[in-house]
Amino acid sequence: MPADQVLERIVQKTLLSCPPDTSILEAATLMAETRCSSIIILDKAKPIGIWTERDSLAVDFSEPKALTRPISSVMSTPVKTIHGSTTLGDAGMRFKLEGVRHFVVIDDAGDALGIVSQSDVILRHGVEHFLVLRNVRSAIHQAMIAIPAETGLKEAVAKLHAARTDAAVVLGDGIAEHGIVTERDVLRLIASKRKVPLTVGEIASRPLICVRHDDSLLGARNLLDEKGIRHVGVTDDDGDLIALLSFSDILSTLQYEYVHRLDEALRERDEALIRSRKDLNLARKVIEASLDGIMILDAANRVEFVNPAFTHMTGYPPEEIIGQTPSILKSGRHDEAFYAHMYQSLEKQDYWQGEIWNRRKNGEIYPEWLTINVIRDESGDISQYAAIFSDITERKKTEERIKNLAYYDVLTGLPNRRLFTDRLQLAIANAHRHQHLMAIMFLDLDLFKRINDSLGHGIGDQVLIETAARLGHCLREGDTVARLGGDEFTILLPEIDHIEDAAKLAERLIAHVKQPFIIEEHELYITTSIGIGVYPDDGDSVEALIKNADTAMYRAKDLGRNSFQLYTPAMNARSFERLSMEASLRHAVTRGEFKLVYQVKVDLDTGRMSGVEALVRWHHPEMGLVSPVDFIPLAEDMGVISDIGEWVLREACKQCKHWHDLGLPPVRIAVNVSALQFKETRVPEVVASALRETGLPPQYLELELTETVLMQRVDEVVVVLKELRAMGIRISIDDFGTGYSSLSYLKRMPIDALKVDRSFVNDIFDENDKVTEEGAEIVSTIISLAHNLKLKAIAEGVETAAQALFLHSKGCDEVQGFLISRPVSGEDLISLFDRNLLPEAQEE
């Protein structure tokens, strides 16, 4: 029978009871008639005492009035009670802990339901397997009381009482003559009201039923059951009576085992209790220390418990939230459907997890990651909800930052390529659906590299930031400006009515970018080239539109920069041209497709040739003559500029040496060196080898460098230039004024001349041949600057006599330009030696 069975199921419902004023005789009679070993004394249905067969031994038979005394005077009190819902397991423990053999079983009202004895409980614990393993001898713990049959009854009962035993052997002449007297016999005697016999032999039961000492206890118990008796004699191997075995002895043996097991169970229970207390303690500490907010709700959705983290996050202390519903935390950000879905999930899966916006006590709305678990009782009904949440404000911010990094350009804050293409994709779909035009623009800052190289990336970055802002100011809401990288920007116009709208915007953008940039102490003039692609004519996919706008932008650059171009299919042919040009350029040196032309420089004081500049030309077998403006940047991009530069240097030295060898007046030859070439190679070594190979004395070689060369790795450049100067090579700075070199750098550089860029020379006069204030000022300043630095000033791109005159008046030392001569072959140049080349002089 399981230990969780309750007492109500096994209780002896026929509770033998009597009121307190019942006489001992009446009580004994009741017990004898009903074969009950005890009687409960009830007062108004409440048990107040108990009287048992054992108590009957204390009755003084010699006292005539003994049996008429009220039972309440001899009963044992108080009566131990136990509730009917107590399990057999728990009842067993109570017997052990309280040291009694009977409990009155009561109901909720305290009324007696019946009585339960320890043996009732023990015997229901499945004892057969135990009894079969024990023999009768093992259950005997008490010496046998043997009383001769002729012993007086009063004396015999006193013996039983004194020995605290419930039975004794009444000795006969032989074993077959032995009998037994028990406390039940005494009770019956009291109940029979007959005259008290003189000797014990008169009430003894005979014969004494016996078992052998080595029989099993199970056999003995079955015999007791079968005969309806409570005692048997025990004989030894010789058949001699050696002891009395009572049902109580068997019970005691069982009890010993049972109690032993009970002790174990109690110990285990105590250990489990300690463990669970520890676990509880630990759980409490974990909950208290948890950084996650914890809120327990009852089945009616009222807050029962919150931990400190909850208070920390929401601002509500326990006393303000307990008893409330969690709706106090609602942010108002979620609609009814959201909560309906949450409750549905809790109902179906006992669980909900997700992101939710809640409101703190101070009104602030914040995001949480919330997990709710439903807790159900044994019958499956919802008893509580456990909500655990963490504040994910920081996580959201990080996600936002990551999103920004993924979709926005860090420097300018503009959308990046990814976001731009996403938006373009959408815009194309939209334009397709609604059948309207849309356009994209590809913008590239002109000569931006120069700013980076000469003024550094810090200034370059600020230019980009300012450019981004200017572009943004020109756009309408809904348009997107993005930075693809470097100095490349794109603009998306998701809906336009006419292509001209895009063209007008391009003009506005160009005008805005053209405004001077004031960055730190620098006043910078920057222009932009723009290519425009329109959907659907110029492409119906992201790739096609970007590619074609890019092509149009390159066309704008080719055509002089600072302008825009609408894409035309012919431009793609040009891109193709560029690709095939790249392929040819790789082989141009080895195939001998380059040649040099020479342009003279003239001394303004004497009118005579002061030097010659070598200029490279590429004779492409199919394309014809290709300008260096087209292929030098390409060669730089392709990484072949150093090869071309070396060839030019050798060829120029060879030509110059040739003129010398012809006996012409010795002339100095100037060779252009690209900034990239200067970076990639050890120029002094290349120069030394060219001079060595050709035999040209170093003083007849001049290198023309751009300002960009001066601005990169200044200290290294100074060393290299000094090396070249030490070799006797002359150094001049080409296109001076277009870069951003500073005076302090110039002073450190070992250079000989500044070449005024032809754009400044061109700006000296306006279209009406009037001197422009600004143009004249710039040229005069550069000439003065050169002279202040003890350098020669050379003006390039001189096309008119007026320009030459002006330059002479400002002290310019030399001029170069179509006025004197276009670049010519080495052979044709011979005619220009040793004569005055200035036009006025010619006229004279």
Ligand SMILES: Nc1nc2c(ncn2[C@@H]2O[C@H](COP(=O)(O)O[C@H]3[C@@H](O)[C@H](n4cnc5c(=O)[nH]c(N)nc54)O[C@@H]3COP(=O)(O)O)[C@@H](O)[C@H]2O)c(=O)[nH]1
């Ligand atoms: N790294 C190298 N760069 C080179 C080399 N050869 C030339 N170049 C550079 O290419 C640019 C274009 O040169 P080019 O087409 O040869 O033009 C030169 C002249 O023809 C032109 N010029 C000369 N006088 C006038 C004039 O009166 N008007 C006018 N519109 N143009 C004129 O100027 C160019 C020479 O310029 P510069 O070198 O700045 O003195 C050019 O930047 C060349 O430097 C090479 O071998 N390597």
